[in-house]
Amino acid sequence: MRILDRYIVREFLGVFVFSLAIFIALSAIVDLFDRLSRFFDVSGMVVIQYYMNRLPWFGFQVLPVAVLLAALFSLGKMARYNELLAMKMGRLNSFRIVVPLLVLGLVVSFAALILGESIIPRMNERALNAYRVKVQKVAPFQRTKDNDIWYRAKGNRFLHISLLDTTSGNIRGLTLFELSPDFALLRRIDAREARWQNGQWLLQDGEISWTGPDGTYRVNSFTNFTLYLDEKPIDLAQVMRESEEMSSGELREYIEKLAKTGANSVRYQVDLAAKGSTAFSSLVMALIGIAFALRTGKRGVMTWTGACVVVAICYSILNSFSISLGRGGVLSPVVAAWLPNALFTAAGLGSVLRVKS
Known part of the structure; x- marks a missing residue:
């Protein structure tokens, strides 16, 4: 790495680390004030544990803004002291000057991607579970859908469950429909109660109905009946989880599970792409910051800071709007997730290339 590149990297990292620390602290403070009334009834250790697990998520959210300001202020400082002019007089064009910042933006993006697939989902899950159980006093099973459940099981079977207690595995009101490949009803089982015991479902007080080979409709009652299903109580409950608590692989499996049950998974498909x-x-914000910084001149970065913040806000608004369109089915999940990045990358890159060497 050339001496000039090391200098640019050092200037960027100084502003970046400072900005990231400030924004993480501000995010935690805002979140604390938002939840303050609910924290009164819990110990301070619970609050500390919640925020220790939540801080990586706050950092993930503010990374783009920290990169934006780091690119703007580091290059802006060089412009103020005529360092950019000296570089250009040394036969370096604008794009070559900013290459180290683009590489840093790419590195931050990959780091965010890796952390978002490993550490952050696990810590988010611990933080949100602790908050739900210890602060909101919500029992774990109440996070699931426990009534009026329709579920497509393996073997072309459909289940309707009136009430499910996921802590005990007991079902009140179970109906199972067994269908042929062409969706003709082969058998129907109704039970007043079903219990998950020793890896199988035990049905009580019900009846089995089917149509015999001669076309007659037959019904047999039972007191106890063993039903063999691969699905466990927790599978039938369709545990409700936030996208931020899952990695891409887990979210993909969750989407497949929802699809099998016939539930709408568009929201999670958009979240997966997002x-x-x-x-x-972060790379997009690096481009935007560079584009503004190269135009600051000796007037200082403060001249362009306001405009840069407005652009960041516009990006956030467009991103939220695009995600909403995706969840509403207007845009495909991939287009909804990547459209703001594509538009702002094109604008930022075009602006950088138009700067005179």
Whole structure:
């Protein structure tokens, strides 16, 4: 790495680390004030544990803004002291000058992607579970859908469950429909109660109905009946989890599970696509910051800071709007997630290339 590149990297990292620390602290303070009334009834250790697990998520959210300001202020400082002019007089064009910042933006994006697939989901899950159980006093099973459940099981079977207690595995009101490949009803089982015991479902007080080979409709009652299903109580409950608590692989499996049950998974498909686009928004913000910084001249970065903040806000608004369109089915999940990045990358890159050497 050339001496000039090391100098640019050092200037960028100084502003970046400072900005990141400030924004993480501000995010934690805002979140604390938002939840303050709910923290009165819990110990201070619970609050500390919640925020220790939540801080990486706050950092993930503010990374793009920290990169934006780092690119703007580091290059802006060089412009103020005529360092950019000296570089250009040394036969370096504008694009070559900013290459180290683009590489840093890319490195931050990959780091965000890796952390977003490993550490952050696990810590988010611990933080949110602790908050729900210890602060909101919500029992774990109440996070699941426990009534009026329709579930498509293996073997072309459909289940309707009136009430499910996921802590005990007991079902009140179970109906199972067994269908042929062409969706003709082969058998129906109704039970007043079902219990998960020793890896199988034990049905009580019900009846089995089917149509015999001669076309007659037959019904047999039972007191106890063993039903063999691969699905466990927790599978039937369709545990409700936030996208931020899952990695891309877990979210993909969750989407497949929802699809099998016939539930609408569009929201999670958009969130899955957005995991990658959110991570690479740091690179987009680096481009935007560079584009503004190269135009600051000796007037100082403060001249362009306001405009840069407005652009960042516009990006956030467009991103939220695009995600909403995706969840509403207007845009495909991939387009909804990546459209803001594509538009702002094109604008930022075009602006950098138009700067005179």
